[in-house]
Every structure is written in structure tokens, then in C-alpha cells.
Amino acid sequence: xxxxxxxxTGPVRVVGAGLLGASIGLGLRAxxxxxxxSDASPANLNLAxxxxxxxxxxxxxxxALVVVCVPPDLTASVVAAELAAFPNAxxxxxxxxxxxxxxxxxxxxxxxxxxxxxHPLAGRERGGAISARADLFIGRPWVVCTRPDLSxxxxxxxxxxxxxxGAAPVEMTTVGHDASVALxxxxxxxxxxxxxxxxxxxxxxxxxxxxxGVRDVTRVAASDPELWVxxxxxxxxxxxxxxxxxxxxxxxxxxVLDDPTAPGARRSLAEELAAGNAGVARIPGKxxxxxxxAQLVVLVDDRPGELARLFAEIGEAGVNLEDLRxxxxxxxxxxxxxxxxxPEVVQRLSDELAERGWRIxx
Amino acid sequence: xxxxxxxxTGPVRVVGAGLLGASIGLGLRAxxxxxxxSDASPANLNLAxxxxxxxxxxxxxxxALVVVCVPPDLTASVVAAELAAFPNAxxxxxxxxxxxxxxxxxxxxxxxxxxxxxHPLAGRERGGAISARADLFIGRPWVVCTRPDLSxxxxxxxxxxxxxxGAAPVEMTTVGHDASVALxxxxxxxxxxxxxxxxxxxxxxxxxxxxxGVRDVTRVAASDPELWVxxxxxxxxxxxxxxxxxxxxxxxxxxVLDDPTAPGARRSLAEELAAGNAGVARIPGKxxxxxxxAQLVVLVDDRPGELARLFAEIGEAGVNLEDLRxxxxxxxxxxxxxxxxxPEVVQRLSDELAERGWRIxx
Numbered sequence: 001x002x003x004x005x006x007x008x009t010g011p012v013r014v015v016g017a018g019l020l021g022a023s024i025g026l027g028l029r030a031x032x033x034x035x036x037x038s039d040a041s042p043a044n045l046n047l048a049x050x051x052x053x054x055x056x057x058x059x060x061x062x063x064a065l066v067v068v069c070v071p072p073d074l075t076a077s078v079v080a081a082e083l084a085a086f087p088n089a090x091x092x093x094x095x096x097x098x099x100x101x102x103x104x105x106x107x108x109x110x111x112x113x114x115x116x117x118x119h120p121l122a123g124r125e126r127g128g129a130i131s132a133r134a135d136l137f138i139g140r141p142w143v144v145c146t147r148p149d150l151s152x153x154x155x156x157x158x159x160x161x162x163x164x165x166g167a168a169p170v171e172m173t174t175v176g177h178d179a180s181v182a183l184x185x186x187x188x189x190x191x192x193x194x195x196x197x198x199x200x201x202x203x204x205x206x207x208x209x210x211x212x213g214v215r216d217v218t219r220v221a222a223s224d225p226e227l228w229v230x231x232x233x234x235x236x237x238x239x240x241x242x243x244x245x246x247x248x249x250x251x252x253x254x255x256v257l258d259d260p261t262a263p264g265a266r267r268s269l270a271e272e273l274a275a276g277n278a279g280v281a282r283i284p285g286k287x288x289x290x291x292x293x294a295q296l297v298v299l300v301d302d303r304p305g306e307l308a309r310l311f312a313e314i315g316e317a318g319v320n321l322e323d324l325r326x327x328x329x330x331x332x333x334x335x336x337x338x339x340x341x342x343p344e345v346v347q348r349l350s351d352e353l354a355e356r357g358w359r360i361x362x
Numbered sequence: 363x364x365x366x367x368x369x370x371t372g373p374v375r376v377v378g379a380g381l382l383g384a385s386i387g388l389g390l391r392a393x394x395x396x397x398x399x400s401d402a403s404p405a406n407l408n409l410a411x412x413x414x415x416x417x418x419x420x421x422x423x424x425x426a427l428v429v430v431c432v433p434p435d436l437t438a439s440v441v442a443a444e445l446a447a448f449p450n451a452x453x454x455x456x457x458x459x460x461x462x463x464x465x466x467x468x469x470x471x472x473x474x475x476x477x478x479x480x481h482p483l484a485g486r487e488r489g490g491a492i493s494a495r496a497d498l499f500i501g502r503p504w505v506v507c508t509r510p511d512l513s514x515x516x517x518x519x520x521x522x523x524x525x526x527x528g529a530a531p532v533e534m535t536t537v538g539h540d541a542s543v544a545l546x547x548x549x550x551x552x553x554x555x556x557x558x559x560x561x562x563x564x565x566x567x568x569x570x571x572x573x574x575g576v577r578d579v580t581r582v583a584a585s586d587p588e589l590w591v592x593x594x595x596x597x598x599x600x601x602x603x604x605x606x607x608x609x610x611x612x613x614x615x616x617x618v619l620d621d622p623t624a625p626g627a628r629r630s631l632a633e634e635l636a637a638g639n640a641g642v643a644r645i646p647g648k649x650x651x652x653x654x655x656a657q658l659v660v661l662v663d664d665r666p667g668e669l670a671r672l673f674a675e676i677g678e679a680g681v682n683l684e685d686l687r688x689x690x691x692x693x694x695x696x697x698x699x700x701x702x703x704x705p706e707v708v709q710r711l712s713d714e715l716a717e718r719g720w721r722i723x724x
Binding site (some may be wrong): 213214216233247249261265269305308 | 556622
């Protein structure tokens with residue numbers, strides 16, 4: 001990221017009024033930007049307009065920036081059409097793969113000197129304008145793809161859009177982007193999907209023992225198959241490369257477990273497990289891996305008002321809650337609230353809560 | 363589970379004063395049961411006694427029940443020793459594999475007619491008596507292994523222990539247990555570990571794009587390698603069988619992505635993704651998959667007291683919070699609280715919170 005004199009003044013044209021397009025529209029409208037919405041479906045378009053995400057196009061529109069928010073496999077053709085229709089506009093997109101659309105665009109003879117690939121790392125499980133929200137991108141990374149031939153005027157304009165929506169621009173090459181999302185998004189999706197598939201047809205008895213581990217591993221397996229067929233198909237070379245390395249390790253583990261008492265077997269297994277420890281430790285952020293915060297587990301009775309009282313008393317102690325996980329088993333009369341706070345206040349908070357009668361469980 | 367006339371009167375002898383043993387001790391002591399603690403390490407033993415998990419053994423101890431809480435690969439030999447030392451006692455254990463210890467016990471000539479395999483599905487990331495807590499088992503399933511030759515007197519006594527600790531006894535065969543935990547615990551562990559291993563040596567740029575998906579998939583990869591070498595080694599046949607099926611599916615996906623434009627390729631991929639959807643839908647419980655609850659997303663300013671105010675007002679509305687996830691990006695001035703409540707109250711709660719000035723984001 002570097003500073004830029006580009007300012008987003010508008011109008012901004014958003015093509016595709018689904019979750020991302022409508023959220024961009026809502027976010028820009030909140031800043032008073034003139035947003036022109038377009039969608040192949042008149043019903044979708046009118047819904048997004050009703051939600052306040054922008055206005056219908058007019059024949060004399062001359063947008064400075066066009067944001068293409070259509071499914072990955074339509075992205076290149078829609079970007080090409082927009083580049084042709086608005087010969088002075090910078091055109092960007094939000095597709096979660098970046099090499100394939102650029103290759104397709106270059107092959108089509110489009111004026112790619114005004115195209116800046118983009119990818120906001122944001123989304124929701126539910127799609128459509130109906131799920132859109134102005135704050136969808138707040139605090140999220142948003143990749144802006146740089147190319148040596150690309151003028152800063154165009155990338156700067158896209159970064160202004162990103163900043164106006166509260167997101168953090170992250171500059172990457174097109175190839176660097178696809179390799180990165182293959183690793184942190186596309187392969188985890190497949191790993192999760194294939195694990196979840198093993199649960200099909202399993203016994204009720206086994207499912208009854210499912211705990212937080214298998215829940216976490218399989219959560220993203222609930223994602224939309226149609227979208228993911230497009231994403232994975234468009235980023236196949238990067239994804240396959242990582243999957244092959246994954247399969248090699250899997251073969252090692254299968255070999256070890258075929259004869260777990262063979263010399264060296266336990267050591268091989270321990271090395272795989274230790275490498276997993278090392279890998280997960282690289283991820284910054286929340287939920288178990290976040291060493292910036294200290295955790296406190298408090299028992300909370302399962303009735304209205306109890307959590308409120310807990311949070312009120314944390315607030316009264318002047319402590320800011322950094323993260324929170326709630327856990328309670330079906331039918332249990334008590335829940336566990338795992339509270340993350342800055343390490344320097346955890347002891348004081350623990351003491352204050354204990355004084356107020358809370359049961360601290362760890 | 364069926365009713366039983368067995369009553370847990372004590373004394374109960376707990377062998378191994380680590381996390382599970384000391385937690386069992388604390389839970390039983392809270393009910394006034396006489397708990398005899400034993401550990402190969404005098405330091406561990408004294409620590410657990412200091413924590414109030416029980417007392418030191420005496421020469422005339424005659425426990426009705428012995429609970430062996432040692433690592434999986436020591437379980438059979440310690441159970442055999444306890445069966446021999448206390449010829450009238452029922453002996454159970456907490457190892458997370460059940461076939462291997464039973465096979466080893468039978469081969470040793472021990473009196474297995476008094477041995478009941480057990481496995482509480484509970485644990486914490488941190489180990490040792492120092493992390494023990496009396497409520498560790500509350501609401502958790504605890505497998506009690508049945509065998510045709512086993513008297514109800516013995517299984518009933520173990521089920522009394524389980525119930526006294528607030529856990530839910532789940533009867534299974536030894537083989538059924540190992541197949542079940544292979545599917546919902548051991549294979550997910552490996553799938554997560556191998557994914558996390560891919561992150562070792564990856565670019566900072568890629569790691570910076572890591573979102574909740576890869577965090578969830580890799581969370582359990584932070585588990586203790588030494589313990590998991592034992593667990594996986596002891597349950598190798600069940601684990602390998604599932605891993606082979608997983609690898610077959612992985613090979614299919616790799617084949618498809620090697621040539622994603624081949625006829626039928628997208629359909630194969632869509633079928634894998636849809637099967638993942640079907641698998642994850644089988645898991646009951648929280649976080650995304652729980653269709654028993656409706657979700658509401660509320661924007662919360664990132665400062666002390668704001669969450670407290672939110673929860674207080676949810677309580678004032680008379681609504682019980684079923685689950686909660688908090689999310690905020692580093693540096694963002696705002697967080698998102700995803701609230702799960704019973705579907706019949708979600709609209710009313712949304713209206714009431716909106717009236718009180720909360721911004722509802724979805």
C-alpha cells in the first residue's frame with residue numbers, strides 16, 4: 001500500500017447486484033457516492049435499488065470506476081464489455097481468482113491497461129442483495145493486483161474504493177494472489193469437504209460423539225457447491241500443486257498406520273503432528289492460536305440475563321473484551337464463556353469476577 | 363443407557379493425576395466421595411492433592427471402583443495391575459481408544475470380567491492437574507463399553523460415576539467405539555494436521571489472507587503430538603480404513619483439477635462438494651450448522667461496556683441467548699456479535715434491539 005492522489009469521487013458503476021455488489025453499493029451510498037447499479041436480472045436490480053444500494057443506469061452515465069461483481073466464470077466477459085462501454089473508466093472486479101480472468105481478457109483483445117484485478121476477502125454464508133450490508137468489508141483484507149504495465153492512477157482509484165469501504169488494500173501480483181488463496185482458502189475448503197463427505201452414511205452413534213474438533217474441521221464444507229466449482233476450476237493449477245503435497249503426506253501417514261509398530265513409524269507420525277503444530281502457529285488471530293490475548297473461562301447459568309450480568313461486570317471492571325466463545329452442551333444447565341483479554345488485565349479481571357461470585361473455571 | 367441399581371458410594375481410586383484424573387477427583391470430592399489418588403510421579407500426586415482432588419493411598423484401602431487415567435499405551439498394564447491389586451473392585455479407564463487395551467488385557471490373562479472400558483469425550487488444550495476442573499465432564503458424552511460377558515453390576519457402577527460427574531453415559535461396543543472416534547476425532551485430527559503442515563514455509567503474504575475458514579480447519583492441529591502418536595497408533599486399523607476412502611476422494615479431486623475442462627469434470631467436483639454439504643448437515647449443534655436457532659448479527663463498538671449493554675438489553679427483552687460468536691478484525695473500531703436465539707423470538711429481538719438504537723447487520 002502506498003499513498004495515492006487518486007480520489008473516489010464517482011459516479012461508481014457496480015455490475016452485478018448480489019451480496020458483494022449490493023454491499024459495495026450500500027457502503028458507498030453511506031458516503032454519499034453516486035452509485036449506478038446494473039444486473040442481468042431486472043428483479044435482482046430492483047431489489048438492490050429498493051435496499052438503497054444505488055440507482056438504475058441512465059444513458060449518459062460516465063462512471064470513473066466500474067466494479068464488476070459477477071460469478072468468476074462470467075467475470076472476464078463482463079469486464080471486457082465494461083472496458084468497451086466506458087473507454088475512460090477504470091474497471092475492477094471482485095472474483096476470488098485472478099489469473100484466469102486476466103488471461104481470458106488479454107486473449108480477447110480488451111484494453112487491459114485500465115483493468116485492475118481485485119478480491120475482497122469477505123463474504124457471508126447467505127448470498128444475494130437481501131444479505132448485503134454496508135459494513136461487510138470493514139477491517140478485511142482486499143487484494144489489489146498490481147502489474148508492471150498498470151498505471152498508479154488506476155490502482156490508486158481502486159485502493160480509494162477499498163479504503164472508503166473500510167477494508168485494507170493488500171497489493172499482490174496476480175499469480176501471487178492465486179497461489180495465496182489456493183493455500184489459505186481453496187485447499188482448506190476441499191480438505192473440509194472431503195472430511196465432511198466421510199460423515200455421510202455414518203452411524204448415528206458416531207455422530208453423537210462429534211465434538212468441537214470435527215465441527216470446526218467441517219464447517220466450511222457447508223459452502224455453496226456451484227460457486228466452489230467455479231472457483232476451484234479457475235484456480236486448478238495452484239490448488240492441485242498443494243493437494244499433491246497434501247496427498248504425499250497423507251500417503252506417509254497411511255503407510256505408518258498400516259504398520260504402526262514398524263521401526264521409525266512413531267517418529268514419522270510425530271513429525272507430521274509437530275509440523276501441523278508449526279503450521280497452525282503461523283496463523284495470527286483468534287480462537288486458540290491467538291497468543292496476544294489471555295483467556296479466562298467463566299461458568300454461566302443458562303438463563304436470560306446471566307451473560308448480560310457477566311458482561312456488565314467486565315465493563316465495570318474497565319476491561320475490554322477482545323474475543324469470546326460460548327459453549328454449552330444441549331440440555332446442560334450451565335454454559336462456559338471463554339473470554340479473551342489483554343494479558344496484563346487477566347489476573348485483575350479474574351480476581352474481580354471471583355469477588356463478585358462468578359465461578360472461574362480456568 | 364438404562365437404569366441401574368448400582369450406587370457410587372466409594373472410596374474411588376483414581377490412578378494417574380493428570381488433567382482427567384484430577385478432574386474426576388475434583389468432581390467426586392465436590393460430592394463428598396472419598397477419592398484415593400495415585401500417580402507414578404510423587405510431584406504430580408502431591409500437586410493434585412494440593413488442588414483438592416483427593417488423598418494419598420493407605421495400605422488398607424479397598425476401593426469399589428478404580429479409574430485408570432494414564433496415557434493410552436500404559437492403560438492395559440495399569441488396568442491389569444489394579445485388577446490384581448483389588449480383586450473385588452470394578453476397574454475402568456478413560457483412554458480414547460478401547461480395542462487395543464482390551465486385547466492386550468485379555469492376552470495378559472487379567473480378570474477382564476471386572477474391567478469396563480470408558481472414554482469421556484472431554485478435554486482441554488492444556489494438560490496436567492493444574493488445568494483440572496470439577497466441571498470438565500458436565501454435559502459431555504462418556505462412552506461406557508459393553509460386552510456380552512460383562513455383568514451389569516460393573517457397567518452400572520461406571521455409569522454411576524459418569525452421572526455423578528454430570529456426563530451422559532453412552533453405551534457402545536468396544537469395536538463400535540473405536541470406529542466412531544476414528545471418524546469424528548482421529549481422522550479429523552489428521553486432516554487438520556496435514557492442512558496445517560502446508561502452512562509451514564508459506565509466504566507471509568498468503569498467511570495475511572488467512573480467514574476464519576482455514577483457522578477453523580486447522581485449529582485442532584495445535585494438539586499434543588506425543589498423545590496423538592499413541593492414540594493414532596492404537597486405533598490404526600479404524601483410522602486407516604477411513605483415510606483410504608478419504609484418499610480415494612482426494613485422488614478424484616486431483617484428477618478433476620488436473621483437467622478441469624474435461625467432460626464431466628465439473629460435475630464430479632460438484633458431487634464431491636454436495637456430498638460435503640450432506641455430511642456436515644448430519645452434525646447437530648452449534649456454529650453455522652445449527653438449524654434449531656436463528657441468527658442475528660449486531661454491530662458493537664469496540665469499547666468496554668458495549669457488549670455488556672447489548673447483553674443486558676437482550677436479557678431485559680426476556681430472550682435467552684443460545685450461542686454467540688464475536689468477530690472483530692484487528693484495528694477495526696467495530697465488532698460483530700452473531701447471536702443465536704430460538705427462531706420464534708428472533709424478529710421480536712431484532713425489533714427491540716433496533717428500537718434501542720442497535721445497528722442490526724443481518
